[in-house]
Amino acid sequence: MLLDHPLLPRIEAALDDLRPYLATDGGNVRVANITAEGVLQLEWEGACGACPMSPMTRAGLEDSVRRAVPEITAVEAK
Known part of the structure; x- marks a missing residue:
């Protein structure tokens, strides 16, 4: 289950640093x-x-x- 993924807290922390910039243009991103x-x-x-x-x-x-999170090999956006 995604919520239990061991990398998720570190990924969310990295994304949280960037979310304010996305929000200034009315956007956001979530881990799928x-x-x-x-x-x-x-x-x-x-x-x-x-x-x-x-x-x-x-x-x-x-x-x-x-x-x-160096364990992440690539990022894809949907």
Whole structure:
């Protein structure tokens, strides 16, 4: 179960550092899944879902999360 995933607290802490910036544009992100291969799957919320800058935002999120949680091998956004 995702809520019991051992990496989730560290991932959420890394995302919490970035969420205020997403919120300024009316958006947010939530963890949808963490695969067995270490791929973090995120779901855009609010304005982030339709934002043309979301690929760059995803890259920034990936960089931050992978620095904080090196067990994550990649970040995908839905």
